[in-house]
Amino acid sequence: MKKFWIDCVIATAFVFMVLGGLYGITKLALFNAFDPLGKALGDMEITDIAFSQIRKDPPIDTNIVIVNIGELSRGGIGQQIMTLNHFKPKVIALDIIFACDGGFTDSVSCPGLYDTLGNMIFGEAVRQAEGRMILAHKLWQTKKLVRELGDVQVYDSLEHTDDYLRQNAFEGFVNLDTDAESQEDLKVCRSLNPMITVNGNPELAFSAKIAMLYDSVKTKKFLDRGNFLEPINYRGNIVDWHGASNYAGRYPVLDWDQALDTTMFVGGMIKDKIVIMGFLGKDLRDTSWDDKFITPLNKNYAGKTRPDMYGVVVHANAVSMILNEDYVDELAEWQQWAIAIIICFLNVALFSLIHIRIPKWFDALSIVLQLVQILLFTFVMVYVFSLANFKLNLTITLAALALVGTCYEIYESVVKTLFQTVRRRRWITKRRKRVLTP
DSSP states (O other), X not given: OHHHHHHHHHHHHHHHHHHHHHHHHTTSGGGGGGHHHHHHHHTOOTHHXXXXXXXXXXXXXTTEEEEEOTTOOHHHHHHHHHHHHTTOOSEEEXXXXXOOGXXXXXXXXXXXXXXXXXXXXXXXXXXXXXXXXXXXEEEEOOHHHHHHHOSOSOOOEEEOOOHHHHTTOEEEEOOOBOOOSSTTSOOBOOEEXXXXXXXXXXXXXXXXXXXXXXXXXXXXXXXTTOOSSEEOOOOOOSOOTTOOBSSTTOSOEEOTXXXXXXXXXXXXXXXXXXXXXXXXXXXXXXXXXXXXXXXXXXXXXXXXXXXXXXXXXXXXXXXXXXXXXOOOEEOOHHHHHHHHHHHHHHHHHHHHHHHHHOGGGHHHHHHHHHHHHHXXXXXXXXXXXXXXXXXXXXXXXXXXXXXXXXXXXXXXXXXXXXHHHHHHTTSSOOOXXXXXXX
């Protein structure tokens, strides 16, 4: 019996060795031919099905109003702020940074700097909204930091809106967690960093800063969770004329011209609410991909090619999650590995019994058992997330289950046989005790 359990442990270790080897091999350029398939499935998670297909329709969040700034100048955005501020919203947040790229201040590289009237209007609008105005800033890595640490999520510099425009407004960083290497790549956003320390100073995310100004008690409770990354519990999108997203129309929205005309909305829509301003295309029917992300609400949850949500709406979803205390919990990484190892070990033990007692049925039973378990665990992942907002990430378990039958056969027919052959030929033996002779 002891030998049986030792065999099970070794076979389980062999499964994970193969799993690790396959993961390493797929990183080689030799397998670039399979990149299209990898990219098609790489932006998908099983829980996306729960987000986009299974759960009940989330309610409309009337506490947040999203405003399109379109292609307005600084002065035009300033006029929007003044118009909205007249109705006394509790928070006004602007998801754009007005600064000169690369520090170049000439009229060609930074024409907005020379729009004196527009800058005056914008600066005055921010001043009038003092106490309720939040502007965006961005976290950056200097070249020196990249050389020292490589590709890690550590930042040592901030990009702000120019001082003379910023007045005394609050700030929050607008960086969102994606795997994209550049702004032009397709960006999949499922989570955010609530707070990041930069040069010893804690910086709050744009959404966390908005929520803090609106309800500090709930926001502190959210921050006390202490998670470096928080999954965003998406509630919905704005009006979607082109059908890219599920749960459209969950946030009230004003187009750029409507926000300038007080006859286009009622004051109660704005009073004591959160107003988040940002780019939603040149108008709400625009199909621009600028500052647009793929989210779990995308109607095509596998092989996505069209982003479905603007960045400002992603921030709105994060604010809703914080203020509704509707968080997503998930397994820690060590828990994912522990579950995978336990499930794999139990399967190895079961397959061993089948191999010993009914070897003729091994191939059929092992395939059926693997398939049933993969379908069962996939079903459990989707419905646990749908019913309890818990992200039961069993990806490692599913990978181990996919390999366990084949790996067990290789272990029994090749690895064990080879080891026994080596032992019979005394390549691996215990050192014999020396016999003392007189």
